[in-house]
Amino acid sequence: xxxxxxxxxxxxxxxxxxxxxxxxxxxxxxxxxxxxxxxxxxxxxxxxxxxxxxxxxxxxxxxxxxxxxxxxxxxxxxxxxxxxxxxxxxxxxxxxxxxxxxxxxxxxxxxxxxxxxxxxxxxxxxxxxxxxxxxxxxxxxxxxxxxxxxxxxxxxxxxxxxxxxxxxxxxxxxxxxxxxxxxxxxxxxxxxxxxxxxxxxxxxxxxxxxxxxxxxxxxxxxxxxxxxxxxxxxxxxxxxxxxxxxxxxxxxxxxxxxxxxxxxxxxxxxxxxxxxxxxxxxxxxxxxxxxxxxx
Amino acid sequence: xxxxxxxxxxxxxxxxxxxxxxxxxxxxxxxxxxxxxxxxxxxxxxxxxxxxxxxxxxxxxxxxxxxxxxxxxxxxxxxxxxxxxxxxxxxxxxxxxxxxxxxxxxxxxxxxxxxxxxxxxxxxxxxxxxxxxxxxxxxxxxxxxxxxxxxxxxxxxxxxxxxxxxxxxxxxxxxxxxxxxxxxxxxxxxxxxxxxxxxxxxxxxxxxxxxxxxxxxxxxxxxxxxxxxxxxxxxxxxxxxxxxxxxxx
Numbered sequence: 318x319x320x321x322x323x324x325x326x327x328x329x330x331x332x333x334x335x336x337x338x339x340x341x342x343x344x345x346x347x348x349x350x351x352x353x354x355x356x357x358x359x360x361x362x363x364x365x366x367x368x369x370x371x372x373x374x375x376x377x378x379x380x381x382x383x384x385x386x387x388x389x390x391x392x393x394x395x396x397x398x399x400x401x402x403x404x405x406x407x408x409x410x411x412x413x414x415x416x417x418x419x420x421x422x423x424x425x426x427x428x429x430x431x432x433x434x435x436x437x438x439x440x441x442x443x444x445x446x447x448x449x450x451x452x453x454x455x456x457x458x459x460x461x462x463x464x465x466x467x468x469x470x471x472x473x474x475x476x477x478x479x480x481x482x483x484x485x486x487x488x489x490x491x492x493x494x495x496x497x498x499x500x501x502x503x504x505x506x507x508x509x510x511x512x513x514x515x516x517x518x519x520x521x522x523x524x525x526x527x528x529x530x531x532x533x534x535x536x537x538x539x540x541x542x543x544x545x546x547x548x549x550x551x552x553x554x555x556x557x558x559x560x561x562x563x564x565x566x567x568x569x570x571x572x573x574x575x576x577x578x579x580x581x582x583x584x585x586x587x588x589x590x591x592x593x594x595x596x597x598x599x600x601x602x603x604x605x606x607x608x609x610x611x612x
Numbered sequence: 613x614x615x616x617x618x619x620x621x622x623x624x625x626x627x628x629x630x631x632x633x634x635x636x637x638x639x640x641x642x643x644x645x646x647x648x649x650x651x652x653x654x655x656x657x658x659x660x661x662x663x664x665x666x667x668x669x670x671x672x673x674x675x676x677x678x679x680x681x682x683x684x685x686x687x688x689x690x691x692x693x694x695x696x697x698x699x700x701x702x703x704x705x706x707x708x709x710x711x712x713x714x715x716x717x718x719x720x721x722x723x724x725x726x727x728x729x730x731x732x733x734x735x736x737x738x739x740x741x742x743x744x745x746x747x748x749x750x751x752x753x754x755x756x757x758x759x760x761x762x763x764x765x766x767x768x769x770x771x772x773x774x775x776x777x778x779x780x781x782x783x784x785x786x787x788x789x790x791x792x793x794x795x796x797x798x799x800x801x802x803x804x805x806x807x808x809x810x811x812x813x814x815x816x817x818x819x820x821x822x823x824x825x826x827x828x829x830x831x832x833x834x835x836x837x838x839x840x841x842x843x844x845x846x847x848x849x850x851x852x853x854x855x856x857x858x859x860x861x
Contacts, residue, residue: 326755355749356752357731357748358733371732372732375733378733423735425738425739
């Protein structure tokens, strides 16, 4: 297996805290990978229109890039990029006519042969590293940290690209390997509010409020996320969400890779708590997982 | 035009189509010269005639070929059965900003040019670029906030506007790239320390006396100093230094 890491735009700007620790963790875990030299936006959203092939050009072009670099697997950390790339891959693999049309349109590139597997970072940890191997590298177990594991939509839907088709609880297993305690969390697979937060703020806020309320009920110390858009809706906009809902309490949000970085004892500048909210920093200091001086 | 002169040097003529009308032109001419040969006079769409200014962007097709081709009229030699038109100007809005107060952050660019995010990675811009700039790649770099990469990838852009003419997202890529290069060059790239020091020296009056002395010299003395001055050889090594540091601070 030759792995190409596809970053995605947000990972290089606002969501550096989702990326950096994850990449260093692969080095610690002995996983060989190369970051794609040349890539474009994943396409951001998988187009559902039957005849809208132009919006699949962006994801397929990235698969061509991976192919050009001699890779057979593309791994993403952002769950939205995962969803867009995996679904475009599925579409063209299953429809040779559409693949041919896209290849002919991209006549300046080599043809995509459908040979790339698109996987998510959590899949890589589960299937190629293994939870026991991950656990053996943990130097600072997150004992006593109650975490609400938020999948949102894009890691699980539709079924054909779900990273957890058997519903074994991949995020829960990941958290347990780090020593944290995943709490039963009714809104784990609800929508965070998605782009509706901007287009239709009221509906978006209601979605986000449902997730925050559920995390409160679960008694979670923190809400763990895998997507910069979920972070925007549930983290950046959380004070507005909490203010509008009745009986909502703030809950710190963290990326799953930030917890990974802390548990593996990586350098604090890799898990970038400066990009997390103050509540998340206070929680980690209070639980003694990070030194106050480093945040 | 004296066509007899042309036939004397045995130049073959070929048919080309300018805005749909057929002309026989010598096959050695550039598009620009062929248009002038055919009787057109340039008022716009022509600048340096040296492949640098970007004023003479041309689009053309070839018989029996679906593809659209582009080139600079002053650099591209005519081909038989070429169907062409020049694009002297293509509307493209440039955002106005106060460079001094503009933050060198991706968000500054996003705010001025939000249409950046309309890119669908179709790559038509790159395909059409007569300077072989990877336009779509610099647009991608900007979307991920990499101003340095965008500045470097767009360095050869001559702002002809053909990218904007082909963009599905209707953006004017080259204006966005110009902003990226300005921000990178003006605010992000490391400053040349030796240049700053030299400017300080000049402002501090280090060369005032030497300059005053030069002003008193006659023409012959001036020529002598000029022709005898020490110059860095064209192929000198990295560590070359002048034998004399006279006049340097």
